Amino acid sequence: MEAREGRIGNAFACERCRKHKVRCVPSEAAGICQRCQKARVECIEHVARRRPAKPKMVVQPTNKVVEMEKRIEKLHAIVTSTTAPSVASSTPSSTLPPTATIPSQSVELSRRTSTPAPIVSSAPPLPIVKTPILPNPGSTPESALSFWESMNDAVTGLGRLDPVIWSISIIHMQSLLETYRSMTEFFPFVLLPRECFCGDLIQQRPIFLFAVLTVASFDSSQLQVSLSREFRKVVMVKMMKGEKSLDLLQGLLVFIAWHHHYMDTQAASVHLLLQICVGIAGDLGLDNIPSRSRSPVQKDDVWHREAKRAYLGCYYLTSSLSLLESGRTRSMSHSSTLHIFAREIADAWEYRSDAIVPILVDMCQFMEDVEDTFGHHSEPALVTKAQLKRLSEKWDHMQSATKAQANDYRTLRWIQLVARTHLYKATASLDIYDRDSMPWVSGFQLSQRITCLRCVEQFLEYSLQLSSSEYELLSITDWLALVAGLTTLAKLVLHTSAMPGWDPIELQISKTFEYFRDQLSTQMPRQDSQDHGEDLFERFRRNTAIMKMAVKASPERNSPNGSTFELATGSGRTVSLLQELPPLKPNGVSNDSDPLPAPWKVSPQFDISSQEFLWRFIKGSL
Template sequence: NLVHQPRAVTGQSDPSDPECRFSGGIRQTPFRRFTTQLYSIMNTVHRELGPYGRACVTCARAKCKCIPRAGGSTCERCHRLNKECMQPVRRRKLKPLSKRVQLEHKLDGLMTLLASAGQSQLQPLSLSTSNTGTSMNTNIVTSGAESPNSNSELLGAVISVPYLGKDSEEEACLASFREEKLPVFPVVHIPDTLSAKDVKEQSPFLWRCIAAVQCKHPSRQSELCASIREVAGKRLLVDCTKSLDLLQGVLVYLAWVTYLTQPQKSSLCIYTQMAIGLVFELGLNKPAPPDLCMATSNCNAVGHLPHLKPSLSTKRTMNERRAVLGCFVLSSLIAQFLGRMDPLRWTPHMEECLNTLSESDESPNDIVLAQITRTRLLADMILQGPWNENLYDIDIASRAPASFHMKAIQTRFQTLKSKIPVDLAENRSILFHLIHTEVSLYETALSKPTTNTEYTDPQRLDHLYTCLKAVKAFCELLISVPVAELTSIALPDLIYTSHCLVTLFRLSTFDYPGWDRAIVRSTLDLVFITGQLADRLNTVAQVVGIHSEGELRDPYSKLAMMMLKIRGEWASILSDLEAVDTDATLELPLFNMNQWDLDSFLNWSEDLS
């Protein structure tokens, strides 16, 4: 009997089994059959992998081995999957740049940034000139091309300048500043050959200051004034930058931007000291050293290191001379106005700069600045007279009589007037300074103590009346200025106006035998002239096209409101004097120049806003 034998589980099988194939007596499963076939193929055909980094794009993305087909342009995988076999694009790996080359590239990029900084930082500024009336943006720069220090600090700190949009608008704005503002107070000369683009690149801070001066939108002007203070603080106090551009910008800020600032803040003393400090840092009050090593003090051992050089120029330029004289004029009148600081000390080199400008034919405004400077020198002499006892602690017995000082100053004043060129005899800017100096000279009659009220000094009465006539001449000159040109008046003119009005109030209330206050009021009525000036200031915005927005008023309207408030206080005092006979028991407020301080002025303006 045959016994049925089951299939072996050890891999042995019947050769007649149709589902199996034998290889060496081992049963072949489908998986083993596939691996056996693959092994036989690999043994019969030689397959080479592609070189490293040469896998096709499809295999590289799938992160699979790329095996080229024999005699074909595709790989095995792409052929099997019927995909496009694309060879990768070879990219040559660049060697890293050296540190020197990287630094050169950074410098090139920085110079490109300087050239295009004005076109990427701020929004366009809407302005319009009084001549054309077209809407424009304003930003201007100084003619700092003469000075080697004008742009030497730009690599350390990039200043973004307001962008005007069109070249024609920038040129029109530059022409407006050059023709309307600079003749009033020529602290800088911008040649006609210098384009707005050149000026903006050479002196970005001055350009920013002039942008604020020319702006006719109070809100935009407020932003520019704030940015000026931020940039000035960073460059002067943080970066410790010293350049002619900064000095000229600070002078323009003091001359025009100060009373345009919104909100108004008293910054005259601080910015004046900044300007004086820059004059010292640049060495403009002393002759230019032929060698920078000579400019370092022998006491300063660190300063003699070869890599440390002072920020001085070895050749004095005309714009440097204008800047130092402009700084002296502003510091002198601001010191007189505030009464709590000293002006820039006059030096022999500044006298040389004054004589050079007097003979200069580079700009017709140079002789104007020279005359203004000589007038301020005389005004400083008046402040040093014996009638100002608070300024100097000098023994009275050692002083010459006041009449000696008065006679000497009167002689110098007449000499100064006689030396004014004929073509400048009617120059409004020179006349403002000249008439104000005459007011300062003869108002000393108000400062003298009245020791004997029964005795009348005829000479004192003459001085009082001469002072009254000078105040009247100043007010008539101020009223004659066209309304459209009131935007060009500088800070000196405003300070002189305040001084003359305060002096008129003192003359209107001064009690002295023989001095008739009624004649004073009939000659020049304080209440009337103050109201007339306020009315003219109120019309400036409409005439020149200043657009007030929101709660911000234009600066000229704010000045008018300040003047009207003071007018009301003065009117109440003057009406009391007319109603009641003045006697010894009547106490009148003793006004002096300090009492019409800018701080009080600005406090009143904040109450009115």
């Protein structure tokens, strides 16, 4: 009865007490209760029988849960790993294979075909810790150090890399990699598979990884500027050595796609970088990649799909950016090869965003069609009307056929509105040389100018639907389109010619500009107080504040001679009113008590009618 000492109850009663249903009380003697001792009978201990356990319902984890647990395990393995880096990861990036031996991504294929590792339920989950912008250099694992060593070896002779970027640990790299995945919604031409981690990129695609770290570090302008400066050094050395690879091309495309975050007036321009990309694509023969076999058994390998996406990305950037400057020769024009590549990418549907790649390419072709049709700036009235009807119906058909996709992808709806605005902006600025012989032309031109205004308003209204964090993810084409929309409103106030029925005061264009400018400035992210220097959004607020001042001070018409920087005097002479402006506060208000200057007193650098205005805007050189 030792088992029931100190524990009185029916559950531990002996057989005799249980039979009589009485309380079993232990006696002073061991192994016998008081009742059995008094009756002088053997006290038989009761052996309790355990009931069989009920079968439990086993809930199978969902695919998302399994995928998340796999990623947590791999991250945990990366953090806890203390093994020395492999030979491949320690090899300097300067020894990357040349054009003929471009590395394929066989590792990625083997990952997809292999059996997934079992989930270890006993592994503790990783604590949620916010990665600092500049991690402690002492915590940098050896694999991260080997990566920076290889980059440092690539720029031998140009000095060592900036010490700031040496502090980026493997954990910080992985965090920036996840940030980049969310950025690809606005540039779906260089993508990452979900099972790809920093270790894979360090070994196989080091230049692309360097570019990803640069574009995804927008939280720290100091770190991003340092990374962009060193990235340019690495690319320059590789180009001078004649090295060309898909890794280098993809890295350059990513670097250009978010170049507005780290514009440098002293560095190579975006157009020059795009020329380099087009040259690399031509040297690699990306325009001659064989089309996918019609047999369902034979499919393109991973390298071919990545190469086709990169080639389409070259076209997307060159086409979109060249349209911002009329008269600039396009480095790439639409071709049947681009159409075939886009369709093959969509049919393979390796990634979710592959479905919209053909639509983006078609929109670029549409804007090229508009530029080729109305690029001469002078057309007869009947031809202009017929061409406008053709292009307008084409846009309506493309928009109605892609409504479902436009609701899921912001960048698709964005470029659709940009294309429509581009159409009516081209027709509104067109010179119809036979308008005097046709009385209906003046009304036609007025309707095009008003339609252009409404298109800009619709586009800017859609831009306000973005969350604060999404403005950080916009690609350079989307950001320039946003700045161009506000600039078009200002031009309609300051630089439009007189026309019967056109009244900017009645249309309240100045108030419209002020409304959208203030709303965008409020919604865009604010710079961290600990971060020094002017970031992209502070530059936007500063430049648009001056534009707001100019638009509000405008008499809603041009100056007599068509220049906003000159004023005709009573004697018939034209005098310049250019002068140095007092410093401005962020809201556009002068620091002294003087009233706001007239728009023609603004510096000539701020001439919004110039084709270089948009680039000066994002460079901050106004």
